[in-house]
Amino acid sequence: MIKALKIMLIPNTKQKSKLFQSTGITRFAYNWALGREQENYKNCGIFLSDYDLRKELTKLKTQEKYK
Numbered sequence: 001m002i003k004a005l006k007i008m009l010i011p012n013t014k015q016k017s018k019l020f021q022s023t024g025i026t027r028f029a030y031n032w033a034l035g036r037e038q039e040n041y042k043n044c045g046i047f048l049s050d051y052d053l054r055k056e057l058t059k060l061k062t063q064e065k066y067k
């Protein structure tokens with residue numbers, strides 16, 4: 001039989017702020033990619049590959065507005 005342990009992790013305020021920051025960044029990237037896919041499919045009728053989306057997201061990160 002495998003026994004399980006339950007451990008409660010209590011993050012401090014700095015860890016909480018980093019957690020919420022990374023959650024916001026992830027949500028932005030997901031919504032941006034989804035919107036880009038929908039826009040491309042509506043205009044061209046094809047889906048973008050993951051490679052193309054990652055390449056565009058990397059370029060987006062270098063812009064001053066999104067740093």
